[in-house]
Amino acid sequence: MSGTPHDHYASGHDDQAHDHDHDDHKPVNEHDDGPPGEYEIMSRAMQELLEQKGIITAEQVTKRMEQFDEEFPYHGGQVVARAWVDPAFKQRLLADGRAACAEMGAMLEAERLIAVENTPQVHNVIVCTLCSCYPRALLGMPPTWYKSRNYRSRVVFEPRSVLREFGTVLPDNVTVRVHDSNADMRYLVVPMRPAGTEGWSEEKLAGILSRDTLVGVTVPRLPA
Amino acid sequence: MSGSASLKSTYTPAPEHRFKVGDKVVVKTAHPPGHRRTPQYIRGKQGVIERICGAYPNPEELAYGFDGKPERVLYRVRFFQTHVWTGYAGPANDIIEMEIYEHWLDPAGAQS
Numbered sequence: 001m002s003g004t005p006h007d008h009y010a011s012g013h014d015d016q017a018h019d020h021d022h023d024d025h026k027p028v029n030e031h032d033d034g035p036p037g038e039y040e041i042m043s044r045a046m047q048e049l050l051e052q053k054g055i056i057t058a059e060q061v062t063k064r065m066e067q068f069d070e071e072f073p074y075h076g077g078q079v080v081a082r083a084w085v086d087p088a089f090k091q092r093l094l095a096d097g098r099a100a101c102a103e104m105g106a107m108l109e110a111e112r113l114i115a116v117e118n119t120p121q122v123h124n125v126i127v128c129t130l131c132s133c134y135p136r137a138l139l140g141m142p143p144t145w146y147k148s149r150n151y152r153s154r155v156v157f158e159p160r161s162v163l164r165e166f167g168t169v170l171p172d173n174v175t176v177r178v179h180d181s182n183a184d185m186r187y188l189v190v191p192m193r194p195a196g197t198e199g200w201s202e203e204k205l206a207g208i209l210s211r212d213t214l215v216g217v218t219v220p221r222l223p224a
Numbered sequence: 225m226s227g228s229a230s231l232k233s234t235y236t237p238a239p240e241h242r243f244k245v246g247d248k249v250v251v252k253t254a255h256p257p258g259h260r261r262t263p264q265y266i267r268g269k270q271g272v273i274e275r276i277c278g279a280y281p282n283p284e285e286l287a288y289g290f291d292g293k294p295e296r297v298l299y300r301v302r303f304f305q306t307h308v309w310t311g312y313a314g315p316a317n318d319i320i321e322m323e324i325y326e327h328w329l330d331p332a333g334a335q336s
Contacts (some may be wrong), residue, residue, distance in 0.1 A: 056241055099278050112277070114300075156320060157266070157309045173316040176304075181259040184280050184324035 039220075074140040075106040076188060077209035081202040082116075084193045097188060101138060108137045108186075116179065117190040118219070124175050124189045125163065125216035127155045128181040135186035139211055146215065156180060166217040189216040196222050238279040238297045241326065247273045248332035249301060251324060259287035262328045270332050271303035282325070295311040310328055 036044070079101055080170045083090035094098035095115025113135055115123040128134065129152050134142040145151050155162045159176045163169070170176060179187050191213045197205060208220040243249060253268040261283050276299055281292025305318040312318070 100231065114277075129265075157305070158313060159318070160314050169266040176305075176314060176318045178318075180263060180266075180320065180322035182263055183283065183325070185277060185300070185323055 006219070031045055045124055062187050066102050069141055072136045072140045074211060075101070075104070075137075076135075076139045076211065076214040077206035078202070079104055079138065079188070080104060080190055080214060081205035083169060084197075085202055093169060093190065095163050097186075106138055108135065111173055112139065112185050112190055113180075114185050115188045115190050116177070118192045118216070120192070121173075123163075123168075123170050123216065123219075124177045124179060124187075124215055125155060125159055126179050126181055126187040127152055129153065129156055130182050133181040133186060136189060138188060141213060143211065155220075163217060166212065168218050191216075192219050233241070238276055241276055241299075241300045243273045243276075243299060243326070243329065243331075245273050249273060249299075249324075249329045250332050252328050252330060254328075259284055262324055263322065264316060266303065266308065266324070269303055269308050271301040271307075274300040274302040277323060298323055299326065299329065300324075301329070312336060 047056075047061060048059075051058060079093065082104060083093050089100065089103070092103070093115045094117060097115045098108045100115075101108055102112060105148060118124055127146075132142055132147040132152070136142070151162065155180055159178050160170060163176070181187050191209070193205070194208070197208070208222065210218065210220070212218040213220045230260040248270060250270045251262065251266050251268060255264075255267075258266055276297065279297050282294075282296045283292070286292040291320070300323045302319055302321045304316065305312045305314060305320055306316050308320060
C-alpha cells in the first residue's frame with residue numbers, strides 16, 4: 001500500500017509509543033488541532049487536583065517549566081559557528097557529533113548526534129514523526145511547532161510546502177533531505193555560511209545561527 | 225549535567241551486521257502490537273542503507289522494562305520520496321532518511 005499523509009498514525013501506534021519511560025519519547029501536548037489526548041487530560045486533571053488540595057501551586061509548575069529551559073541552554077549556534085571557521089572541527093562534527101560537541105563543553109549525555117551539512121545541492125530538515133525527539137542538550141527545549149502534529153505529519157510528505165511557510169523557498173535542483181529522528185539518533189543541521197560574513201568572529205556568526213536554522217526550517221541570513 | 229570530556233564516541237561498533245552501506249533493502253510490512261520505532265508510513269518501502277549507526281539495546285524491549293539485549297544493529301536508510309508517497313509533489317531527487325533496526329529490514333527482492 002502506498003502511503004498517504006495520515007496513515008502513519010494508524011492502529012493506535014501513537015499511544016503505545018508513549019507508554020514507557022524513555023525520556024526523549026515523552027508524550028507531547030497537542031495545541032494545534034483536535035481534542036486533547038488521554039495523557040494531556042490526565043495531566044491537566046492531576047494538576048488541578050494537586051492545586052485544589054494545596055499540594056502544589058500553578059506558580060510552582062510554571063517555575064519548573066522555566067527551569068527546564070535553564071537546564072538545557074542553547075549551544076547549537078556556538079558549535080556550528082566553530083564548524084564554519086574551523087574546517088577540521090567541522091569534519092569531526094560530521095564524523096561524530098557528540099564527541100565534537102563535548103570538545104566545546106556541550107555535553108550531550110546519552111544523545112548520539114548526527115550532524116548533516118547543507119550544501120548548494122542538498123538542504124536538510126529534521127523532524128520526529130513518532131513523538132518529538134530533539135537534541136535538547138544542544139538546542140534547548142523544542143519549540144511548540146516542532147512538537148505539533150501539523151509539522152510532524154506534513155514535513156515528511158510535503159517538506160517544500162512546510163519550508164515555504166517558514167519563508168524558506170528552495171529551487172527544484174536542490175534536493176530536500178528530510179530526516180525522521182525516529183529511533184536512537186538526534187540530528188543537527190549545519191547550514192551554509194552566508195556570503196558577507198567573511199572575517200566575522202565566532203560569536204558574531206553564532207548570532208545568526210538561530211535554533212530554526214539548525215533544525216533546517218530556515219537558513220541563516222545577514223541582519224537587515 | 226553529568227559526563228566528562230572523555231565521553232566515548234557516539235558510534236558504538238556493530239562488528240556483525242547483515243547489510244552494508246549501499247545495499248538495497250525493504251522495510252518489513254508488519255503490524256506487531258507494542259512499542260515500535262519503525263513508522264507505519266515506511267513499512268513496505270524500498271530504500272538504500274545510508275550508514276550503520278551501531279548496535280543499541282532493542283527499544284522494543286526497553287519499552288517494557290527489559291534490558292534490550294541482545295543489542296540490535298541500527299541503520300539509517302535513505303528512501304526516494306516518490307517511492308514513499310503516492311503523488312509526492314516535489315522533484316524526484318527529494319529524499320527522506322530514517323533509522324531502522326536490522327530485524328525490520330529484508331534484502332530488496334527477497335521480501336518475507
